[in-house]
Amino acid sequence: MILNGTLDLAADLGGVAKAADFLRQGLLVAFATETVYGLGGDARNSDAVAGIYHAKGRPSFNPLIAHVASVEAAQRFVEWSDRAEALAAAFWPGPLTLVLPLRANHGISPLVTAGLDTLAVRVPAHGTARALLTAFDGPVAAPSANPSGQISPTTAAHVRAGLDGRIAAILDDGPCGVGLESTIVGLAGEPALLRPGGVALEQIETVLDAQLHLHQASDMLTAPGQLQSHYAPDAPVRLNAGTPQGDEVLLGFGQVSCDLNLSEDGNLTEAAANLFSALHRLNSMGRPIAVSPIPDHGLGAAINDRLRRAAAPRDS
Ligand code: TXA
Numbered sequence: 001m002i003l004n005g006t007l008d009l010a011a012d013l014g015g016v017a018k019a020a021d022f023l024r025q026g027l028l029v030a031f032a033t034e035t036v037y038g039l040g041g042d043a044r045n046s047d048a049v050a051g052i053y054h055a056k057g058r059p060s061f062n063p064l065i066a067h068v069a070s071v072e073a074a075q076r077f078v079e080w081s082d083r084a085e086a087l088a089a090a091f092w093p094g095p096l097t098l099v100l101p102l103r104a105n106h107g108i109s110p111l112v113t114a115g116l117d118t119l120a121v122r123v124p125a126h127g128t129a130r131a132l133l134t135a136f137d138g139p140v141a142a143p144s145a146n147p148s149g150q151i152s153p154t155t156a157a158h159v160r161a162g163l164d165g166r167i168a169a170i171l172d173d174g175p176c177g178v179g180l181e182s183t184i185v186g187l188a189g190e191p192a193l194l195r196p197g198g199v200a201l202e203q204i205e206t207v208l209d210a211q212l213h214l215h216q217a218s219d220m221l222t223a224p225g226q227l228q229s230h231y232a233p234d235a236p237v238r239l240n241a242g243t244p245q246g247d248e249v250l251l252g253f254g255q256v257s258c259d260l261n262l263s264e265d266g267n268l269t270e271a272a273a274n275l276f277s278a279l280h281r282l283n284s285m286g287r288p289i290a291v292s293p294i295p296d297h298g299l300g301a302a303i304n305d306r307l308r309r310a311a312a313p314r315d316s
């Protein structure tokens with residue numbers, strides 16, 4: 001289908017209904033969630049899912065998260081367990097993704113799982129995302145709505161800057177509150193942290209009353225959130241910086257003199273919400289980026305994970 005540009009849809013009843021219609025037609029819609037904007041397509045429709053990979057320029061061996069409206073909807077696609085129940089009760093709807101064994105006759109396109117026998121599922125908390133999933137009444141595959149390898153989008157303007165003309169519409173509901181992608185927990189074997197994110201590891205371990213295995217990059221699939229260089233601005237990034245050197249702009253945290261501060265109060269939740277927007281802004285200044293040290297506990301672990309990838313050596 002030839003697109004006449006990408007429509008901007010307001011996050012009202014009409015906009016949500018139109019977005020659900022586009023999904024039913026196999027078209028792609030970016031939509032606000034509490035973590036980052038997602039690039040959604042019908043998870044049962046291989047043409048739509050192939051379109052997601054194409055629009056993002058994403059290597060197709062990287063599986064996608066299926067977004068659903070409720071625990072009951074998730075249970076149609078994956079084998080449920082006591083641990084899944086405990087984590088869902090504590091954190092759904094919210095910024096947590098669970099990787100569970102696929103059920104028989106699940107109907108999910110193999111392009112979503114990249115041929116694995118597990119599926120990543122998430123019930124988002126964001127009102128507009130929930131309204132869209134309820135109106136569509138099916139599973140929506142949605143990676144972050146950015147070209148592969150680039151900074152994740154936390155506003156509709158970020159989505160448009162990266163994907164304009166490649167997708168049918170953007171369901172705009174302002175900036176994302178959490179600002180970091182969901183935490184991914186693998187429950188197909190021993191519980192494992194597959195990606196730090198919007199729910200702190202410590203909280204998950206408290207609910208499970210167990211320590212999570214920390215995923216080793218070499219262990220299993222190569223995934224975009226696990227590739228070394230990811231979330232990458234065009235400019236080089238230097239971490240744990242005291243003062244800026246040469247032409248650098250300083251992204252600060254806490255009481256420091258800097259060009260842009262993630263949180264003057266040293267609040268990690270606020271810093272997470274500001275992270276990707278700050279990287280987008282500093283990137284547009286075209287100067288090298290230095291970043292103040294960020295504590296590595298709570299949401300700081302996920303912030304540091306994203307910053308390390310933004311700073312990693314580039315493939316090309
Ligand atoms: O907050 C989020 O999770 C956002 C919003 C849109 O919901 N989505 C997101 O998707 O971050 P994406 O595609 O950028 O990241 C999905 C991650 C990848 O690292 C992928 O490898 C992993 O989930 N993943 C998906 N299915 C998996 C599976 N079956 N086993 C292991 N990892 C999986």
Ligand code: MG
Binds near residue numbers: 143144152224225
């Ligand atoms: Mg992503």
